[in-house]
C-alpha cells in the first residue's frame with residue numbers, strides 16, 4: 001500500500017487539489033489527514049467535501065476543535081481567531097458533524113496518526129525539538145507516528161543501535177527499517193511555515209518501508225486571492241508566498 005499523508009490543510013483548496021492529484025499520480029491508494037483541515041484558508045467546506053469524496057481518514061486538529069467550540073480560542077492570535085469565527089459561519093451542519101466525529105488518534109496496523117502528540121493528544125502540544133518528542137516516542141507501541149501542528153516537516157527518530165538517543169533528520173527519504181521509532185511531522189499542505197512556500201505531503205510505502213517527504217508547487221496566487229475575496233485578514237494571504 002502507498003499511504004498519502006496530508007498535513008495541516010487549513011481550508012486551502014488550491015493546495016489540497018494539487019497535492020491530491022500529485023499523490024495519486026505517485027500511486028497513493030489511501031489518504032490520511034493529520035488534522036487542522038479548516039482555519040486560515042477560504043475554502044473550508046470545499047476541503048471537507050473533497051476529503052469525504054476521497055474517503056480520507058482524518059484526526060482532529062486544534063483549529064477543527066476550535067471551530068466546534070470544543071476548545072477556546074483564547075490562546076489563538078487575533079488573525080487565527082478571526083479565521084475560526086469566519087470558518088464557523090461557512091460550515092453547514094453536515095460538515096460540522098463530520099469534523100466533530102473525527103478521532104484524536106488513528107491507529108492503523110503499521111502506524112499511528114495524531115495532530116500534536118501521542119502522549120496527550122487533547123492538549124495539542126507542539127513538538128519543536130527532540131526533547132518535545134520524547135513522551136510520544138516513549139508512548140508509541142507501533143514504530144511510526146505521523147503528526148502535524150507545527151507546519152514544519154521533520155522526522156524525529158530513535159535508532160535501532162541506540163534506542164536511548166533521540167535525533168532528528170530533514171532527509172526527504174526515511175528508511176524505516178533502520179529505525180526503532182520515527183515521529184514524522186509531514187508539514188503543511190495549506191500553510192507551510194519552514195520558509196518553503198510549496199505544499200508539503202508524505203508518502204508512506206508499507207511494502208518498501210520507506211517514507212518520502214515531498215514538496216509540491218501550487219498556484220499560491222489563486223489561494224491568496226480567495227482569502228482576500230473572503231474578507232479574511234490579508235496577512236493570511238501574504239504569508240503563503242513566504243512560507244511562514
Ligand code: ZN
Pocket residue numbers: 008010036061063149150151
Ligand atoms: Zn495547523
